Amino acid sequence: MPNNKEFIEFLTDGKFSLLQQKPVCVKGVFVGYESNPDGKFSFSTHDDQNINIYFENKTFRLGLTKEQILRHNEKFCRDNNSFLLVVTPKITDKSIIEDCIKDAGSKFFFKTWNEIAQQLHKIEESNPSFVVSQFLEYGKLSKEFMNMQPTNDDVNIYIYSLINKIEEKIIGSLKNIHIDSLFKKSINIKRRKNINDDNIDWGRVGYEYDFKNAYKMWFFYGIYFDDDDHGIKFKKKSESEIAFFFDIDPEKRDELKENSSLKSIFDGFKKQGIEENLFNDMTSNKWRLLAYRIPISEFGEFSTSNLTDNLEKILNIVFSEEFVKIITKS
Structure with a gap:
C-alpha cells in the first residue's frame, strides 16, 4: 500500500517516527496461545527503537471485551517496545480501552473502522491503490463496518452526543x-x-x-x-x-x-x-x-x-x- 509510513503513524497516534517507509515484519493471526491477537507488524524508528504493534480487530458480530485486551497485553506487550492496536466499529469501545489503560498503562491504541476508512480515503485520493479502493468498496457494500463511508457520520454524531452526555x-x-x-x-x-x-x-x-x-x-x-x-x-x-x-x-x-x-x-x-x-x-x-x-x-x-x-x-x-x-x- 502507498504511504505505509503515514498510515502506521496515524494508527499509532503519531507516537513514533518511522525510519523506513514499510514495516520490517508483518505476521498474521496468532494461534495456539492462551491469548491470540489478529496479527502483528514491526518497524524501526529514528531513535533506534524496534517497535512491535499487535492488533485486535472487531466487527459488529464480535464484540470487544476488556478481559481479552488485558490477556493480549499480559502475553505479548509486557516489554516497553510492544503495544496493542484495537480496531472496532463502535466509538463506545473507547471506554473499554480507557479502562485498560488505567489497569495496565499506556500500552494501547484505539481506532474505529470509520476513522480508518477516512484516513485510507485521504491516502487513496493522492496515491490511488487498487487494494485500498477495494477495501473501501467492500466496507460500503457489505456494511460490515458501519459509517465506513467517510462522508456519513450521522451515527457517530449521535453516539458522541450520548457518550459525552x-x-x-x-x-x-x-x-x-x-x-x-x-x-x-x-x-x-x-x-x-x-x-x-x-x-x-x-x-x-x-x-x-x-x-x-x-x-x-x-x-x-x-x-x-x-x-x-x-x-x-x-x-x-x-x-x-x-x-x-x-x-x-x-x-x-x-x-x-x-x-x-x-x-x-x-x-x-x-x-x-x-x-x-x-x-x-x-x-x-x-x-x-x-x-x-x-x-x-x-x-x-x-x-x-x-x-x-x-x-x-x-x-x-x-x-x-x-x-x-x-x-x-x-
Whole structure:
C-alpha cells in the first residue's frame, strides 16, 4: 500500500517516527496461545527503537471485551517496545480501552473502522491503490463496518452526543435561563412546565409556556430528542436538536387559517428559519404550528447565554407585533 509510513503513524497516534517507509515484519493471526491477537507488524524508528504493534480487530458480530485486551497485553506487550492496536466499529469501545489503560498503562491504541476508512480515503485520493479502493468498496457494500463511508457520520454524531452526555450539559444550562424576563408585559404568558420537573413528554424535555388567547396556544423550548411523536424528522438523522415549538389546539387551526394576513407573515418567518405547519405540511401532527430547530452539532457552545440569545432571537420573530395582533384577537 502507498504511504505505509503515514498510515502506521496515524494508527499509532503519531507516537513514533518511522525510519523506513514499510514495516520490517508483518505476521498474521496468532494461534495456539492462551491469548491470540489478529496479527502483528514491526518497524524501526529514528531513535533506534524496534517497535512491535499487535492488533485486535472487531466487527459488529464480535464484540470487544476488556478481559481479552488485558490477556493480549499480559502475553505479548509486557516489554516497553510492544503495544496493542484495537480496531472496532463502535466509538463506545473507547471506554473499554480507557479502562485498560488505567489497569495496565499506556500500552494501547484505539481506532474505529470509520476513522480508518477516512484516513485510507485521504491516502487513496493522492496515491490511488487498487487494494485500498477495494477495501473501501467492500466496507460500503457489505456494511460490515458501519459509517465506513467517510462522508456519513450521522451515527457517530449521535453516539458522541450520548457518550459525552451533551443533553445533560444542555439541560444544566437551560435551567439557568430566565425566560419570563424575555417577554413584554403586554404578552400574557404563563409557565406550565419547568425544566426541573419530570417533564420528558412527546420526545422533548424543556420549558413549556401557555400563551393565553382564543386559539389555546403554547410554546416549548429545550431539547428535541425523539421525532416519533412530533412526526418532524431531524435535520440530521438520529441527532437531537435545540428546538422551539409553537403549538395550537387542532380544533382552532381552520379558524386561524382564515386570516388573510397570516400567509405573508409566515412567509416572513420562513425567511428567518421558522418552519410552519399551517399552510405547509411540515408534519401530520396538527398540534404543531411553528418550529425552529438547530442540530446540536451546529449549535456551538451550550452555555446559558448562548441558549438565551437563541431563544430571544426566536421570540422576537414569532412574537412580532403583526402576529401577536392576529392571535390575541378576541
